[in-house]
Amino acid sequence: MQIVETTNEGLKRAYTVTIPAKTITGKIEGEVKKIAPQVKMPGFRPGKVPANLVKKLHGPAIHQEALNTSIREAMDTLMADKALRPAMNPDIALADGYEEGKDAELTVNLEVLPQIEAPSLDGLKLEKLTVPVSDDAVTEAVERIAKQQQRFETKDGAAEDGDQVIIDFTGKLDGVEFEGGKAEKAPLVIGANRFIPGFEEQLTGIKAGEERTITVTFPEDYQAENLAGKETTFDIVAHEVKAPAESKLDDDFAKELGLESLEQLQGLLRGQLEQETAGLTRTAMKRSLLDQLAAGHDFDVPPTMVEAEFSQIWQQLTQEAANEEDPAAALAEIEAEKDDYRKIAERRVRLGLLLSEIGQVNGVEVTAQEMQALMGQAAQQYRPEDRQRFFEYVQQDPMVAAQLRAPLYEDKVVDFLIEKADVTEREVTREELQAAIEADADGEKPASEAKPAKKAPAKKAKKADDAADEASPEAADGEDKPKKAPPKKAKKADDAAEEATLEATDGEADEAKPAKKAPAKKKAAAKED
Template sequence: MNVTETNAEGLHRELKIVVGADELEEKLSSRLDDLKDKARIKGFRPGHVPKEHLRKVYGRSVMAEVVQQAVQETSQKAISEREERPAFQPQVKLPEDEAEINQIFDGTGDLSYTMTFEVLPKVEVMDLATLALERPTTPVTDKDIDEAVERILATNPSYKPKDGPAQKGDRVTIDFVGKLDGEAFEGGTATDAPITLGAGGFIPGFEEGLEGVTTGEEKVVDATFPEAYGEPKLAGKSVKFEVTVKEVAAAETKTLDDEFAKSLGAESVSQMRETVKGRLEFDRNMASRLKVKRALLDALNEGHTFELPPTLVDNEFKSIWDQVLHEQEHSKKTFEDEGTTEEDAKKEYREIAERRVRLGLLLSEIGSSNEITVSDDEVNKALIERIRQFPGQERQVYDFYRNTPQALAELRAPIFEDKVVDYILELAKVTDKDVSLEELYKDLDDGQGHDHDHDHDHDHDHDHDH
């Protein structure tokens, strides 16, 4: 094998690899020797087929296997001998000239092919101890707990049947059949369905059409599905619901006592308040961590400049852009609706892609150089949490992840990232700063697209306990 570097511009690499005809012949002869003991050819006893006859019968097909194996072995060896790490799977270009291919398969010509790839840049990590960050914090007060408990009381009312017309806040129990152009549509029929008027749980016009109904009344309610509704056959369509009112009931706020606490799984009001406090503290701590993590990533991004593998950036941009176009298609909105243009949007998302790749390479370098790893137990815990999100489909979800290495790697990635972030935060100068609840959550759900981290997938209760 002979390797020649033909291009080393920036992070791009191109290698010309030549495998001599004599080396291919040696591999072919070895394969034919193996085949000699296994071949079954009429007119020859097993194990006594002359090698030259095997070469005549199987030579080209075996040489094809030899070439494939030679490319695999020599390309891997060429990479391993270099002090570089490819950014992605190298691309191999084999000969296309028919005469050259015939010479290779006939054993009279060398195998010459090219391999192109991009290498990961050398990342010089800044002194992490020089990072100075503020971590916003908002302690939980007794007033916060009182307000949260009041919200729980308000969202868990009891209902008492009433004789008068239904008003907002009342619960109406109904049977209904939804019809589109006079025909019942799938998913539009229900029995004994409890509807809380004003809660916004149904399509526009439905709850409003139930205001004023009384127990025993039959009514046709007009409603319209949103343009962005998930079922295309119903999106934007006006439908009629034939409704029978079973009961109208008024909400009554429950009394805060141990009986109410027990109905929510607590032993007493005191324990319920402790549980509420714990939830508020957990949610605020998550918000605080997200804020300081975002500040950390901003500082890391601004503090490092190194060349990025173009293909990695292109792939990241394509992933982001495909998602943007998908969301636009779903929402029926254009770039102009969002106050921008396609050209400006592409520029913005290209910068986001560059940021993500830069931070990904940087965090990977910090993690690997400091021997930060993710254990199988940590991945299994994440897998269990993921499985719990699909009740009734646990086995299918488990099998999917176990049989899909890429999906399992996607569970491992955020764990690794968080461990690296924790490591950096231990080194950095982090100062806690008390802020108002409004400031703690300000911009928490905005501008997430530019973050490399995965915290934007976390649902924040914003102190609204369930």
């Protein structure tokens, strides 16, 4: 086999590789001998079919297999002889005009990984910002759960804003009932904005036993085309009017959530809050660490890796822009920052390579058990019958396995570096910790850690679970609004607690509400999810 280097510029390499015809012929003969015993042909005993007839029957397939095997072996030899570490899969082309019996000439183009000098870990300093979980934060989390689990008690008199009414309703279009527009004893909270505009407001003042007919117009973008933009009527029968009941934060309240006591609920919430703030603390440390590494290292990175990383960023951003209220404006906004996002991609790749080098030099690795767990987790997105094929796919393609392993490997290297660093600890408030993280978002982001800043998703029409929901007045305003938990023991305590802790320490401003578009930054920012 002959190897000729044709390009050696920076990280780019190109070669012509000539595979002798006799090498391919030898593999063809070997393949014929291998399959001949299994070939059956009328007039011949099993295993006695002449080689020339085997070739005649299976020649093209045998030749293709022999050629593929020869190319794979040639590439292995090239990588070993030239000590190449390809950044991405090489581009391999077979010269035009090749035919059986001739030498096979390959053109190989690739980019190699840069030679990186692993940095000294001496002098690495980090500040660990910690946030103690206060009793007030725990109390606020409990109150938030109580709000989510709002109970109602029957009242006399007319329904007011915030009251719950239990109603039957029948929707009609041009005097004729339409499919899915009917329900019995449906609970509705006036002012919750769960029904189409104008529906809830017209129930203010209704009393138990009262009947009334209201007129509403479905939104122009309503998912049921026969109702979109149409004026309809709803015949209403009110069965019951209920007022919000004050929730007592005591052991009985905790027992309604499936727990033994209020103290147990508070302990559960405290643990979740501590876990959440610990995650923020680690995010701040990781960003500081990667900033220090990035500041001290500036080496060329393979353009193909940068382009692949940028493509992922750009695909995510354009998909999100397409879901904005004004897709054209959103796309124009990210187009204006395109160069900044390309720089982010380059920095991600550089830091990823640097962390990989640090990990290899210091013996950091993802164990076989950890890799199995990663594959098992990733396989869950496939149908059960396809999961084994996914496992085989990962095991056979090193690039796919590397992509799956990369996030865990990076975290393990970061943990290793944090352990080696001189860490000082400082107690701060949650607001100060959040501000420290957001301050990083105003500058260039640590590439391997961060993701492009996500813009708030566009308002989406609610998808109905069935035909009845499609035509019902519920959530027809085109927004995905949070559903309140039913006032019963259906919600598990762990679930309720987890939902509450995500917002509990941020105050009322963080309550769930329709997403608003994030303001454009002067400089493209990338933040960790």
